[in-house]
Amino acid sequence: MLHLLRIDLKKLTSYRTFWVVCGLYFLTLAFTTASGMEFLKWLASKGTQFGTTLNINRIPLYHFPDVWQNLVFISGFFKIVLAIMVVISITNEFTYRTIRQNIIDGLSRWQFLQSKILTNLLLSLMSVVMVFIIGLVTGLIYSPEINLGYIFTDLEFFPAYFLEVFAFLSYALMLGLLVQRSGLTIIILMLSHMIEAIIKVNIPDRAEFLKVFFPMESISNLVPMPFARYAFQEIQDYVSLGSVAIALVWIFLFNYFGYRKLQKSDI
């Protein structure tokens, strides 16, 4: 297993695009998630101009345990960058035809796919670690009192975030295997949410209950939007087991479809 991961990492670590994209991903992720207070200050100054006052100290953006769900939710938007990297990595194998040589050299098709899935797992794990560290640091800075009980509350959002990123990367990998051309794959990937939204709008009311089973919807449902709570609204501040189950099924299906396609086609 580890051997297969090392093979794929060997391909990536000497590829400059990989470092640039991953660098951009982790930098924007870090800056965006860490600059929430600056954003609130800017919002408050704008508000003053219009005569409303916004007491930013009353919005506990970075207070434990709020910080976990807030950061994880925001970080979810950046997974598209990693997914594009995954698309480039798999479609390159088709444009350079190196997948063919890998298999001639003695990898099985399943082993080849495993090496890509393992990289997806690693990238998801690194995202989790990154967001956890940012959350911990900002939380320690901004929380008025450090309470271990609060710090360890709501940590379930991290496994949910892990599933969210991994499910989306699995989807990107499957698209890459099916389409095999980088440009087209990236376009489909970026439009996926929109295409799904159009379909959802058009389903009849009595089939409304099906909406939660849609792939993109199920991925976003893992970590619900938390910010409405600062406008005194009720939010879902937990991870629902139902959405975890649906996401797990999709993760399996994405990778299985990729596997089927790879087994059946001539390379």
Place this chain on the structure above:
Amino acid sequence: METVLSTQKLTKNFGRLRAVNQLDLEVKRGQVFGMLGPNGSGKTTTLGMLMGVVNPSSGSFSLFGQAATNELRKKIGAVLEHPIFYPYLSGQKNLELTAMIKGATADQITKVLHVVELTDRQEDKYRTYSLGMKQRLAIASALLSDPVVLILDEPTNGLDPMGIAEIRQIIKKIAADGKTIILASHLLDEVQKVCSHFAILRKGNLVHSGPVDEVGKGEETVEVLAYHDDLSVLLQEFSGTQSLVKENVNYVVKMKDGFHSQDLNRFLFEKGIVASHLVTQKKSLEKQFLEILAEEESKKQKV
């Protein structure tokens, strides 16, 4: 002798096109096996099936007498069509990657780079290589795991004469080590120069298979020139003559089975004629190849 590779009724359809049709092939250990055929005759498709990248439509094949697995493929070094590598990696890094897949050691890399004389350029990115260097790197990567069998598909395609000579030299060197080599090519003299056995494919069908030595056996053809007015009449009288044609100034005698050029020479001498030119034409693989294809063609027309 141990069978390295065999196919049983191996067939591949691409849509309505039948690229390989019921192919039965057998390659034994130590052979240098040439696969001949015009472009598009199914050579690469056949090799692709053997190497696991093309799924056969029907039929089966075995490697080393066993059902093929990816582990068995590691014992085969293969280059199909063009060299394939990661353009952004150096030659060295590309080979390191292949070595990881094949389970070869790092000192093997140094060795094979030396064999193909790429040691000077190993740190340069693959995309900066010339075509000849790419071909050589491909041969190096095929040699990495010290394979029992080497499969080379058009290894001299697109090379200049010097490059061709270099690659041929490398193939001969490898063959001298006792490795089994399968060489697909449409270049006939290439096969004749390096192969011990050969097979001819045409539109996916196997039309001939046998040792290269046998080429040139069978009836002899002799070119004769002598200063005698009735030479053609005399040659017709010779009991070993099967047919006679005049080519330029020479007469070309196709001999009956069992007759040789020395018999003709003796006959002329007994008649008091001394030939000024007497050459036994060696049948080349090229001639044989064209003959076999022509035979196939006429057989088909009769049907």
